[in-house]
Amino acid sequence: MPATLNRLPALKSQSSAEPGNLIDQLLAEQKKLQTPVAQFSEVHHRRAPDLADHYRTLIPLTKPGFGEQYAFEVSLDRCTGCKACVSACHSLNGLDDDEVWRDVGTLLGGKSAPGWQQTITSACHHCEDPGCLNGCPVGAYEKDADTGIVRHLDDQCIGCSYCILKCPYDVPKYSKKRGIVRKCDMCHQRLAEGEAPACVQACPTEAIRIVKVTQGQLMPRLFEADIEHPQSALPSSEITRPTTRYVGREVPVGAGPADQLALIPQHAHWPLVFMLVFTQAGIGLLLGSESTTATLTGALIFYAGMLASVFHLGQPLKAWRFFIGLRTSWLSREILAFSLFAPLPFVLSSLPLLPDFPFKALTSQLAALSVLPLGIIAVFTSVMIYHDTHRALWRFPLGACRFFGTVASFAALAQLMASPSSGLLQGFYAAAILLKLSPELRLLKLAKAKDVPWTADIHGARLQLGPLRTILRCRLALSLAALVLGPFQPWLAVPILLVAEVLERQLFFQSVHAPKMPGNFGPQSKHG
Numbered sequence: 001m002p003a004t005l006n007r008l009p010a011l012k013s014q015s016s017a018e019p020g021n022l023i024d025q026l027l028a029e030q031k032k033l034q035t036p037v038a039q040f041s042e043v044h045h046r047r048a049p050d051l052a053d054h055y056r057t058l059i060p061l062t063k064p065g066f067g068e069q070y071a072f073e074v075s076l077d078r079c080t081g082c083k084a085c086v087s088a089c090h091s092l093n094g095l096d097d098d099e100v101w102r103d104v105g106t107l108l109g110g111k112s113a114p115g116w117q118q119t120i121t122s123a124c125h126h127c128e129d130p131g132c133l134n135g136c137p138v139g140a141y142e143k144d145a146d147t148g149i150v151r152h153l154d155d156q157c158i159g160c161s162y163c164i165l166k167c168p169y170d171v172p173k174y175s176k177k178r179g180i181v182r183k184c185d186m187c188h189q190r191l192a193e194g195e196a197p198a199c200v201q202a203c204p205t206e207a208i209r210i211v212k213v214t215q216g217q218l219m220p221r222l223f224e225a226d227i228e229h230p231q232s233a234l235p236s237s238e239i240t241r242p243t244t245r246y247v248g249r250e251v252p253v254g255a256g257p258a259d260q261l262a263l264i265p266q267h268a269h270w271p272l273v274f275m276l277v278f279t280q281a282g283i284g285l286l287l288g289s290e291s292t293t294a295t296l297t298g299a300l301i302f303y304a305g306m307l308a309s310v311f312h313l314g315q316p317l318k319a320w321r322f323f324i325g326l327r328t329s330w331l332s333r334e335i336l337a338f339s340l341f342a343p344l345p346f347v348l349s350s351l352p353l354l355p356d357f358p359f360k361a362l363t364s365q366l367a368a369l370s371v372l373p374l375g376i377i378a379v380f381t382s383v384m385i386y387h388d389t390h391r392a393l394w395r396f397p398l399g400a401c402r403f404f405g406t407v408a409s410f411a412a413l414a415q416l417m418a419s420p421s422s423g424l425l426q427g428f429y430a431a432a433i434l435l436k437l438s439p440e441l442r443l444l445k446l447a448k449a450k451d452v453p454w455t456a457d458i459h460g461a462r463l464q465l466g467p468l469r470t471i472l473r474c475r476l477a478l479s480l481a482a483l484v485l486g487p488f489q490p491w492l493a494v495p496i497l498l499v500a501e502v503l504e505r506q507l508f509f510q511s512v513h514a515p516k517m518p519g520n521f522g523p524q525s526k527h528g
Helices: 002-006 008-014 022-031 035-045 052-057 084-092 129-137 160-167 200-203 221-228 272-287 292-311 316-323 330-341 342-352 360-387 396-418 423-448 454-463 469-485 491-511
Strands: 068-075 103-108 118-121 142-143 150-152 173-175 180-182 209-215 245-247
Touching: 002 423, 052 209, 068 118, 084 103, 084 200, 129 150, 129 160, 129 292, 173 221, 200 209, 272 292, 272 316, 272 342, 272 360, 272 454, 272 491, 292 342, 292 396, 316 330, 330 342, 360 396, 396 423, 396 491, 423 469, 454 469, 469 491
Parallel strands: 068 245
Antiparallel strands: 068 209, 103 118, 142 150, 173 180
8 A cells, every 4th residue: 555655646647647536546556456465476376486586585695794693583563373384384394293393372462452462473582592502401402603593403302301491482392202302493404505494485474584683682572571561471581582573563561472361281290290209208218317217218219209200301311411511501410419319328228238347337427428418409409400490480489498398398207207206306397398388378379369460470379279279189188197197107197298299299390380482372392
């Protein structure tokens, strides 16, 4: 229409020579205008099969210079949500049936603009400070120095999926068939030959293009909504500094994902559930143990947790390379910490069964003294792994209370095994369990709040009182049962408390709000 309006003077001058009035001429001109889809079809029909020149208008003609990198640019007023980009990406990259590297979601205007909505197409944002790269324990990611493209090295991946937790945009996807994670690489091999990526080439409205951006520039406000509204469900660009530019349409203040209120539990991550609970329970029993039986029980529980962790890896035989990520990855540090702690349970449980030998007493004392500092360090790294994902329910105070609370509860229970009639130990045991339950119960009060802004804490509380309420009730009932039985039957309380902690850790994973690009219904892609 703008092209027609620009021709108004010419139409006026010719109105006397051509039949019909100005309105008729404008209507006739309008009939020749085409929608973006029709133009796309006509170009393909007219210029097939060689369309290289056409698609090169959608990518830079030169490589990025110093301080620049490639980035996606998405025109919001052109995106129709047709998912042609999703289909093309899936086809060109040969993805599995349930594997998607580009998503299309929906953004709603919220109370400030209740009638406003916008489809959002997104893939990897090739961030300036990629969380996936920083979190990977084996260096399976690299950021190309020339183009800025963040690539995943499939042959280096161990399938731990920590990058999925670290990415605020749900970009890396786990391939169960291959036992590794994969993600968008901006079709870098096509760009190197002057060809447009699959999503760019397939979009009928040319809503996606590749541009060069200067690193360090501020992101569009779509990624900054959480700065103006700290409780927004949109991920914060401060975490990884994404480079994707969204242009062409202003996003209303207070806009949020269409699925913001959807109560969909996340994956349970069962291997991690058992690993965390059993290792922490084992460390607690070893700390409070005063008998060979209690020490042996703690050692067996600890090693059961270590064994469970292996089942979380898609490629466990490659895990020996964990030291590569020690500088940036808390997962690498956790593996190191638990590797240093792992010999202690064996030493402590086996020494009493061995005949006397030189330095046996000294060895036993050193092992016993090492349990506390190495155990605290190991559990601390576990807390930091989840705190470093920037998920609200996994922030340090709550995570530390959960993880160290498990250690303290089992340490007190081990003491009760030796002195069940001690009032001081009974009080310590009760305090450990109640203090651990306190922040969890306070969180549940948020679910009943009315007319309050959405927060990740409220979302988690509503999940626990909604789809996960049966698990919550069982967890609370078993915790209270262990609390009552501990002073009288401490050995019977051990399995009951273990089950209660397993359910608590299931809630820890399933009720967390996982940040991602807006509007994509369903939990994050992850093997469980």
